[in-house]
Amino acid sequence: xxxxxxxxCPAFINRIDDYLxxxxxxxxxxxxxxxxxxxxxxxxxxxxxxxxxxDDPRSNSGVAFWIVFVSLISIIGLVLWLxxxxxxxxxxxxxxxxxxxRLRTWLLYFTSVGILVFFCYVPxxxxxxxxxxxxxxxxxxxxxxxxxxxxxxxxxxxxPHDWSNDTVIVVNSxxxxxxxxxxxxxxxxxxxxxxxxIDSAVSNYKPAFRLMDTTEFTSKKLGCDSLLKLNxxxxxxxxxxxxxxxxxxxxxxxxxxxxxxxxxLYYQIIQHYTKKEVSPLVQEMEVxxxxxxxxxxxxxxxxxxxxxxxxxxxxxxxxxxNITRSIENIYERKHSFAPNQLExxxxxxxxxxxxxxxxxxxxxxxxxxxxxxxxxxxxxxxxLTGLILAFSSGNxxxxxxxxxxxxxxxxxxSFGTFQNKTRNIVSGISINIFSWMLYFLPLLxxxxxxxxxxxxxxxxxxxxxxxxxxxxxxxxxxxxIIGLIIFIIAIPTLLHRFYRRWYALPEE
Amino acid sequence: xxxxxxxxxxxxxxxxxxxxxxxxxxxxxxxxxxxxxxDAIQWSREFHAFQKNVSxxxxxxxxxxxxxxxxxxxxGQHGNARQAPQILVRANKVSKRYSGSNFSLHPISIDIKTSxxxxxxxxxxNGKTTLLRCLAGQLALDEGGITFEKLSNPDQYDIKxxxxxxxQRIPRWxxxxxxxxxxxxxxxxxTGKQNELMVDFMLERLNLxxxxxxxxxxxxxxxxxxxxxxxxxxxxxxxxxLDEPLANLDINAQQTILTDLRHMAKxxxxxxxxxxxxQQLHEVExxxxxxxxxxxxxxxxxxxxxxxxxxxxxxxxxxxxxREEINAALLSMQVEIHFNGxxxxxxxxxxxxxxxxxxxxxxxxxxxxxxxxxHSTKRYFNS
Numbered sequence: 001x002x003x004x005x006x007x008x009c010p011a012f013i014n015r016i017d018d019y020l021x022x023x024x025x026x027x028x029x030x031x032x033x034x035x036x037x038x039x040x041x042x043x044x045x046x047x048x049x050x051x052x053x054x055d056d057p058r059s060n061s062g063v064a065f066w067i068v069f070v071s072l073i074s075i076i077g078l079v080l081w082l083x084x085x086x087x088x089x090x091x092x093x094x095x096x097x098x099x100x101x102r103l104r105t106w107l108l109y110f111t112s113v114g115i116l117v118f119f120c121y122v123p124x125x126x127x128x129x130x131x132x133x134x135x136x137x138x139x140x141x142x143x144x145x146x147x148x149x150x151x152x153x154x155x156x157x158x159x160p161h162d163w164s165n166d167t168v169i170v171v172n173s174x175x176x177x178x179x180x181x182x183x184x185x186x187x188x189x190x191x192x193x194x195x196x197x198i199d200s201a202v203s204n205y206k207p208a209f210r211l212m213d214t215t216e217f218t219s220k221k222l223g224c225d226s227l228l229k230l231n232x233x234x235x236x237x238x239x240x241x242x243x244x245x246x247x248x249x250x251x252x253x254x255x256x257x258x259x260x261x262x263x264x265l266y267y268q269i270i271q272h273y274t275k276k277e278v279s280p281l282v283q284e285m286e287v288x289x290x291x292x293x294x295x296x297x298x299x300x301x302x303x304x305x306x307x308x309x310x311x312x313x314x315x316x317x318x319x320x321x322n323i324t325r326s327i328e329n330i331y332e333r334k335h336s337f338a339p340n341q342l343e344x345x346x347x348x349x350x351x352x353x354x355x356x357x358x359x360x361x362x363x364x365x366x367x368x369x370x371x372x373x374x375x376x377x378x379x380x381x382x383x384l385t386g387l388i389l390a391f392s393s394g395n396x397x398x399x400x401x402x403x404x405x406x407x408x409x410x411x412x413x414s415f416g417t418f419q420n421k422t423r424n425i426v427s428g429i430s431i432n433i434f435s436w437m438l439y440f441l442p443l444l445x446x447x448x449x450x451x452x453x454x455x456x457x458x459x460x461x462x463x464x465x466x467x468x469x470x471x472x473x474x475x476x477x478x479x480x481i482i483g484l485i486i487f488i489i490a491i492p493t494l495l496h497r498f499y500r501r502w503y504a505l506p507e508e
Numbered sequence: 509x510x511x512x513x514x515x516x517x518x519x520x521x522x523x524x525x526x527x528x529x530x531x532x533x534x535x536x537x538x539x540x541x542x543x544x545x546x547d548a549i550q551w552s553r554e555f556h557a558f559q560k561n562v563s564x565x566x567x568x569x570x571x572x573x574x575x576x577x578x579x580x581x582x583x584g585q586h587g588n589a590r591q592a593p594q595i596l597v598r599a600n601k602v603s604k605r606y607s608g609s610n611f612s613l614h615p616i617s618i619d620i621k622t623s624x625x626x627x628x629x630x631x632x633x634n635g636k637t638t639l640l641r642c643l644a645g646q647l648a649l650d651e652g653g654i655t656f657e658k659l660s661n662p663d664q665y666d667i668k669x670x671x672x673x674x675x676q677r678i679p680r681w682x683x684x685x686x687x688x689x690x691x692x693x694x695x696x697x698x699t700g701k702q703n704e705l706m707v708d709f710m711l712e713r714l715n716l717x718x719x720x721x722x723x724x725x726x727x728x729x730x731x732x733x734x735x736x737x738x739x740x741x742x743x744x745x746x747x748x749x750l751d752e753p754l755a756n757l758d759i760n761a762q763q764t765i766l767t768d769l770r771h772m773a774k775x776x777x778x779x780x781x782x783x784x785x786x787q788q789l790h791e792v793e794x795x796x797x798x799x800x801x802x803x804x805x806x807x808x809x810x811x812x813x814x815x816x817x818x819x820x821x822x823x824x825x826x827x828x829x830x831r832e833e834i835n836a837a838l839l840s841m842q843v844e845i846h847f848n849g850x851x852x853x854x855x856x857x858x859x860x861x862x863x864x865x866x867x868x869x870x871x872x873x874x875x876x877x878x879x880x881x882x883h884s885t886k887r888y889f890n891s
Contacts, residue, residue, distance in 0.1 A: 025695045096669070507647070
């Protein structure tokens with residue numbers, strides 16, 4: 001067994017290391033087992049430290065500092081891993097290796113880099129766990145409703161009680177153009193221009209109204225406090241004064257408790273206000289204030305006698321901004337890995353891991369010269385393409401087109417390796433860049449498709465096109481998956497053959 | 509088998525224990541019996557432990573007894589039969605020109621068989637390394653071709669797995685030397701217990717056990733060469749190409765490595781073809797089956813072929829006598845005399861080497877060194 005001393009390395013890891021060295025050199029040389037072991041130790045220590053460090057969920061999150069600190073450790077870990085990784089290389093030693101070994105090698109690199117990148121996720125995860133264990137969503141929702149109710153009770157005399165009204169004329173927007181705007185119903189039809197229509201409408205509906213297209217109308221109708229229909233085209237939107245002094249950061253998405261809107265508060269407290277004994281209410285409010293007010297959150301206490309206004313008065317009396325900030329902080333901590341957040345969190349992890357592991361894979365199968373020239377070529381091509389597009393007023397389609405052209409060019413030179421008699425540097429660069437571009441090809445084609453549709457819509461070639469952001473998002477997600485599958489299939493088939501052929505060719 | 513056992517016994521009887529240990533290890537490897545090999549490795553370790561112990565001038569008596577008991581055990585073994593030599597590589601009119609240089613390697617043909625040791629000699633800058641790199645697949649040929657008889661439809665990667673090349677300047681290793689050896693063995697398919705056994709064998713065989721747990725920085729350049737040979741041998745190549753392997757070795761180590769290489773080439777366990785370049789003409793000639801002399805990119809001389817065409821005798825001598833005294837001594841004989849500042853070279857087409865020497869001695873010319881280089885490539889270095 002190897003006598004090399006490793007810090008904090010138990011016998012079983014040494015045995016695994018020894019076994020892999022003597023039986024599976026490619027797995028051994030990737031050092032993933034050591035990254036996994038030391039990574040788990042480091043993550044455990046990091047998680048423990050994150051747990052014991054005093055951190056109030058009501059405070060502003062300090063996780064960004066943790067992430068910067070842990071990122072530096074991840075970089076150090078990456079460098080150390082590379083130092084060990086680059087010592088041994090089965091491929092460059094012309095050992096017994098197969099196409100499936102190329103894929104296994106990349107997967108091992110991906111796993112190792114993935115572990116190192118994952119370090120940065122440990123503090124946010126711990127923070128989320130701590131916030132979730134300290135406060136439940138229902139608890140927050142109940143307390144938030146209670147505090148708004150108490151403020152309404154305690155400040156009834158200081159609050160506005162009248163609703164504001166907004167009269168609107170609804171116009172048809174299905175044609176998509178103002179030139180063909182028509183007032184819905186038979187009140188009046190305007191078929192000329194929007195300006196004429198406004199003049200006409202102004203003369204008919206006074207004193208206050210505004211034009212609203214059907215899209216906005218439908219949207220506003222869903223969220224309005226009250227709606228009065230005067231006729232088929234004219235509506236009056238009534239808006240309740242705001243009684244949400246402590247605003248909901250989004251608890252309604254996660255809590256079983258219904259969040260009280262200003263309207264609910266109006267109907268429950270303001271509309272039929274009954275005066276209650278103040279001291280128990282004040283006491284109750286104080287308990288809740290104590291629970292949520294955090295000393296270092298800013299209070300925005302602008303209230304002075306000379307500068308009296310209602311908002312500042314409520315703020316100053318009940319620390320609403322401070323409490324709102326606290327609840328926002330708790331909410332953000334609790335839901336930093338909610339599905340909508342998780343999606344991009346995973347993407348950040350995946351793309352960083354993918355790119356680094358791909359670069360390591362290239363470096364391990366290429367010469368130093370070809371690898372660094374590949375990076376240089378990519379940078380220069382990007383600059384050159386950017387300049388050409390800038391001077392020729394190119395759009396996104398031109399950019400996608402140039403990408404496709406480069407992809408075809410590098411694919412052509414990569415396949416040319418099979419005809420080469422010597423290890424040609426151009427082929428080496430092409431294989432590297434081809435492998436970088438391969439994953440992004442389906443994403444590019446999908447983006448091109450949507451770009452084309454959007455352009456056709458803008459130029460009225462395809463006015464029926466309706467841009468569905470969710471479908472595009474879904475299709476881009478499929479493109480990412482397909483890109484990954486293509487890349488994984490290409491490693492043992494194309495890339496293995498390219499590198500095997502190219503690297504073994506005579507150097508001169 | 510019997511012959512080899514007797515040879516080892518003879519070495520032990522004459523206290524050539526180091527040689528005996530090495531031959532014993534080779535013999536046990538060739539039997540293919542793991543338990544015997546383990547015993548031989550253990551025996552070798554004991555011997556090296558005695559060697560390290562400066563207070564012991566000779567090995568203990570029981571060491572020899574143990575050796576004989578062990579050899580008697582080997583007596584019953586049949587061992588694997590040595591296979592008839594097979595052609596490994598056929599280089600046909602290989603030539604190479606460098607762009608931007610006047611030098612070119614002129615067409616050279618050579619066949620290398622299993623168990624062959626081919627020496628390539630010549631002055632610096634005459635094409636030895638170019639020829640070796642062409643054979644190793646590192647340089648593209650301008651003309652001619654190389655076929656690897658044991659490989660069917662090989663790609664360049666297969667060829668480079670098949671052919672091991674040790675350059676004069678050995679690339680740096682990282683990590684423990686032992687780990688590197690285990691790694692080399694396992695990447696060639698020697699795994700598990702076999703891997704451990706073969707690494708232990710190689711360490712003992714090349715007397716490297718004491719250095720196995722060191723790193724590259726901690727060993728001398730001579731040991732680096734030895735470790736590189738051990739590493740490459742563990743990869744079980746069919747053809748081993750060494751460029752100036754003796755450059756960093758002391759005189760004893762040179763002799764040891766050369767004879768080891770010869771025995772390894774002729775191993776029953778894994779016979780291979782070896783081609784090496786060197787400036788140590790006499791040492792290489794002693795162990796090589798074929799020696800090529802490369803001069804200005806051309807194969808000037810090849811033992812076994814062109815040497816048959818040689819006429820006359822060439823003698824190399826070193827003496828304190830002056831040129832005039834030598835001329836006077838050899839006046840009656842038709843002898844061409846050259847002096848390169850160190851040695852005199854005597855060329856004669858009518859007289860034998862013995863006659864020339866007798867004449868010189870009879871004329872009271874005191875010789876401090878002489879060598880018959882008639883069949884040696886050395887003769888071409890003087891012309």
